[in-house]
Amino acid sequence: MLEAEGLPVGIVTAINGATRFAVRLRGMAGHAGTVPMALRRDALVAAAEMTLAAERVAAASDAGLVATVGRIEVKPGAVNVIPGEAAFTLDVRAPEDSVRRDACAAILADFEGIAARRGVELAVETTHDANAAPCSPGIRRQIEAAVIRAGVRPLPLPSGAGHDAMAFAGVLPMGMLFVRCAGGISHNPAESITVEDADLSVQILLDIIRHFEHETPTP
Structure with missing residues (x-):
């Protein structure tokens, strides 16, 4: 996608x-x-x-x-x-x-x-x-802000694959960033991303960390 x-x-x-x-x-x-x-x-x-x-x-x-x-x-x-x-x-x-x-x-x-x-x-x-594990709206907003600052149009997407972050659901706020894969192939030896996309994703992650505002977990 x-x-x-x-x-x-x-x-x-x-x-x-x-x-x-x-x-x-x-x-x-x-x-x-x-x-x-x-x-x-x-x-x-x-x-x-x-x-x-x-x-x-x-x-x-x-x-x-x-x-x-x-x-x-x-x-x-x-x-x-x-x-x-x-x-x-x-x-x-x-x-x-x-x-x-x-x-x-x-x-x-x-x-x-x-x-x-x-x-x-x-x-x-x-x-x-x-059960589904929704990402924290607050963390999503912070990720979106960093994506926009990087000059990229933000695109929200659900994750069809399970991730370890599901363990945080109901305990800690959680968010994730997708990185483009060639042909959308994942969990496969043919999975591939470009150096440019990898570099940009790390830059966005660093920007998120630098601007991060802590959330108070909901009991």
Whole structure:
């Protein structure tokens, strides 16, 4: 997004909340050549439809919602056998907790409908649930002032990735500065920033520190 806007830095508004699920499906394994399509209880096809359902819910939102199936396992895993079991993960994130919770409810309701229609057993376990961590308005204002002093148009952006700064939520005021990455690639060996952007971000950070006004934490 920073590349699209032609900006070297961005101001983090909040670290997205995240909910993760482990989903297990049990259908019926069978011979790929002998079981008619209408009689199948294919766990993998059900998992595939659920993946698309999660994508559909997230894509329909304009509130920064994202949903990801990052891992899927199928049993028995033979080329000539209809999958009888499937297990996959679901990661749902959003800057606002209410948006994330509503999306999770909608996605799981879709999962239940798909499982019933395809004749597979569905089991869902919540493996992670973390609320969004909003950045301190006061610190955001100070970061924005430093960005403007550097001659850069301030752009507020939520952080889709989790950060250690989430641990400060409710205890200490927190703020963050984004730095432009080539292609938006992060958490990847191909991640890259320019020397110029790195230099500017350090200059802005120093300016924030030099002008910093302490906040009193809210009890």
